Amino acid sequence: xxxxxxxxxxxxxxxxxxxxxxxxxxxxxxxxxxxxxxxxxxxxxxxxxxxxxxxxxxxxxxxxxxxxxxxxxxxxxxxxxxxxxxxxxxxxxxxxxxxxxxxxxxxxxxxxxxxxxxx
Amino acid sequence: xxxxxxxxxxxxxxxxxxxxxxxxxxxxxxxxxxxxxxxxxxxxxxxxxxxxxxxxxxxxxxxxxxxxxxxxxxxxxxxxxxxxxxxxxxxxxxxxxxxxxxxxxxxxxxxxxxxxxxxxxxxxxxxxxxxxxxxxxx
Numbered sequence: 013x014x015x016x017x018x019x020x021x022x023x024x025x026x027x028x029x030x031x032x033x034x035x036x037x038x039x040x041x042x043x044x045x046x047x048x049x050x051x052x053x054x055x056x057x058x059x060x061x062x063x064x065x066x067x068x069x070x071x072x073x074x075x076x077x078x079x080x081x082x083x084x085x086x087x088x089x090x091x092x093x094x095x096x097x098x099x100x101x102x103x104x105x106x107x108x109x110x111x112x113x114x115x116x117x118x119x120x121x122x123x124x125x126x127x128x129x130x131x
Numbered sequence: 132x133x134x135x136x137x138x139x140x141x142x143x144x145x146x147x148x149x150x151x152x153x154x155x156x157x158x159x160x161x162x163x164x165x166x167x168x169x170x171x172x173x174x175x176x177x178x179x180x181x182x183x184x185x186x187x188x189x190x191x192x193x194x195x196x197x198x199x200x201x202x203x204x205x206x207x208x209x210x211x212x213x214x215x216x217x218x219x220x221x222x223x224x225x226x227x228x229x230x231x232x233x234x235x236x237x238x239x240x241x242x243x244x245x246x247x248x249x250x251x252x253x254x255x256x257x258x259x260x261x262x263x264x265x266x267x268x269x
Contacts, residue, residue, distance in 0.1 A: 024151055031147035038139045045268025046136075056269060063264040067257050074150040075253045 145174025
């Protein structure tokens with residue numbers, strides 16, 4: 013252990029503290045997700061925020077991105093911007109409808125190529 | 132419920148010990164690196180076990196790629212495809228980790244190979260953070 017601490021002065025302790033923070037954030041996300049005490053919009057915002065905080069922590073500490081060049085960091089996180097673009101491809105369809113996993117939305121409507129509508 | 136609630140804790144814990152394994156490998160401590168890699172494999176194995184149990188539970192209740200007893204079939208299809216592909220990545224990661232751990236136990240390893248296996252494992256963890264938030268909690 014002493015040799016590791018010489019080679020990596022903050023190694024294990026930093027990983028241990030990061031692990032504790034990740035566990036704490038996961039527990040918070042579970043409480044927010046499973047116990048429905050918040051309005052849907054606030055719940056979704058908090059869950060996305062916690063998810064992003066967790067991936068930044070894993071990326072920067074566990075994957076050592078914080079010690080990499082700025083260009084590599086930007087390259088790694090650029091797909092997040094693309095995911096926002098993809099999100100807006102389908103987001104419009106979800107507005108004004110119930111979440112797809114709810115029972116009252118169980119019977120989807122199909123429009124056949126002939127124009128016939130099937131339920 | 133208990134199974135899927137434990138899965139993010141298990142995968143995050145395995146990611147943390149993987150980071151410690153990389154640190155040990157960089158310091159040249161093959162014994163500690165092997166120990167941490169074994170713990171990482173254990174975490175990944177428990178995760179896959181939880182997933183298999185969850186799939187068995189859902190399928191025994193009537194869920195398939197095209198049917199969903201609790202809602203629209205598309206959610207069921209999307210759930211099985213996404214968690215299935217992730218599970219396959221976890222299995223692949225476990226195979227890579229087992230090879231690296233065996234080589235570390237024999238003293239035939241490089242710190243770079245441990246780091247590369249670790250980067251793959253953290254990537255699998257990051258994907259699960261997203262999947263868990265969007266499929267289980269939203």
